[in-house]
Amino acid sequence: MLFSGLAPMGDDPILMVSKMFRACENPNKVDLGVGVYKDAEGNTAILNSVKKAEKYLVENQATKTYLSPAGNPEFNQLVQDMMIGDDHVAVKENRVSTFQTPGGTGGVRIGLEFVKTCNPNANIWISDPTWPNHTAITKSLGLTPKPYRYYDIKGGEFLYEGMLEDLSGAKEGDVVILHGCCHNASGADLSKEQWNELADLMKEKGLIPFVDFAYQGFGNGIDEDSYAARLMAEKLPEALIASSCSKNFAMYRDRAGAITLVSSSEELHSTNASHLLGAVRANYSMPPDHGAAVAAHILGTPDLKAEWINEVDEMRNRVKKMRTLFVELMNKKAPNSGFGYIAEQNGMFSYLTLSAEQIQTLINDHYIFFMANGRVNMAGLTEDNIEYVTDAIASLFIS
Ligand SMILES: Cc1ncc(COP(=O)(O)O)c(C=O)c1O
Structure with missing residues (x-):
């Protein structure tokens, strides 16, 4: 049996x-x-802004035909603008793509699948403690999770020096999952200076940042919270960012999120993106429409965006x-x-x-x-x- x-x-x-x-x-x-x-x-x-956007969609959405593995292009653009901005150097160099995923979890999953396609032997460095799904997804893909010190639960202390020390032992090409803001579960975040120092260390060691950005707006503000995501995509040639609309749009069950891929050059980028989308197609074909359509309508409508x-x-x-x-x-x-x-x-x-x-x-x-x-x-x-x-x-x- x-x-x-x-x-x-x-x-x-x-x-x-x-x-x-x-x-x-x-x-x-x-x-x-x-x-x-x-x-x-x-x-x-x-949220009121979500209710208004839903009403708009009920009255105006004209089709429910298939999207594509990349999801809603308007959502992808608006989320990317909100995360790293349209003036970001990597965006200007045409080596960034954002694709809608089922929640931030879908973004983490697809991002790590892409890592596996690139190098199944890459270690995935995960903060200790962390959101348990980081380890679960890494293991379910047959990738190797490696913990790095982050927070002493019993002492209530952020272990920044320990983090740097552990990541200094990572090998070139290893991936480091970083909480973009509002670390789950400790609430302890790096200062701007610490993010800068970490980015320098990662660049020197040839490590790839995978920023898990599930709480944009819950730390110090929508723009303020994107410091780490912008910085990592600027200082390092390659990066992944998983983002979520679950918390900041309070659309937990609608499963809206994204994976953003930053490649080192425009030439490599379209091939990379095609593999990432290949992972989407083989998993769930394309993401669900509703939550992302709501977020896109809010972010694309100035009055609603201000209300949100x-x-x-x-x-x-x-x-x-x-x-x-x-x-x-x-x-x-x-x-x-x-x-x-x-x-x-x-x-x-x-x-x-x-x-x-x-x-x-x-x-x-x-x-x-x-x-x-x-x-x-x-x-x-x-x-x-x-x-x-x-x-x-x-x-x-x-x-
Ligand atoms: C650190 C972290 N990453 C990702 C997620 C996934 O969020 P979503 O519900 O959008 O899949 C969460 C949700 O709790 C989280 O805390």
Whole structure:
């Protein structure tokens, strides 16, 4: 029998947290697990700009005929402009292409397939810790993942020197997955100076940056957050960038994202792009239309774009506000608890520097659900639940 020799894969830890949250009947329960933005009422609402674009599409879209493996050309152009700009040196030299993919995950997958086509022996350097799918996709393609030090979860410390040291040991042609902003799961990002130094090191060593850019707008702003993507595509001759519209358009289930390929020359670029699109064709033929059509309409319509930027600003500012308030309350309730770093970090995620036992106490006794390794989604905090959450955490420090 073919289908009889498999061992169970085990539950996805993120989905497990959601399941436990749903099953919990305590009215005080708080979900700081799943990685989606939540508003002040705790809802993951559809953005107004998205609703308006959807209405426009329902009324005006004239066909549902096939697109192409590259997806929606307008979306591809607008996303590329937003990420690296039309004045970027690699764009001017005609050696950049952006192709729509099913979410940022699709972008990571297609990008790594392309790497494998170019060199199946390339190592894929992945930050420790990271979004677990980086390792899963790398392994599923038969490529070799290599961890580089990035963040000390228990100490709450960004390990920049360790990162440089580990990447100094990479071999020429190896690929380095970098979080473009809002590192998932630590919230710790490189400064501009550190990005510059890293780019120099990677150039010297002949390493290829693969920027995973899933949170544009959630760090410091749409333009500000693209610093690393622009820099890597400028300082290094070759690069890949996977981007996502899941978070910044709140279109998680519509699966809109992109893979951007930067080649070293215009001559090589069309051949490279043809292989990347070959990977698309052999996987899912072409990406789904809806989410990308919505994003393209928003980005291409000045009024709607302005409204969308306001909505992104609002999401970012709300998370920042919760970070600041969390630190203020913890400083008041448990002055030595040491959570000051939370206010400095970016995006939705941070680790709580707590022991495994303390984490279990929060989950089992206080019904606050988050990852067993301490990763919390700060967007799950609201004005309504933050006193409850900080009281519960503070109780762990009172002996
Ligand atoms: C670092 C990182 N990359 C990629 C993705 C994929 O996003 P998408 O839902 O668009 O596939 C995520 C989503 O959580 C992420 O955190």
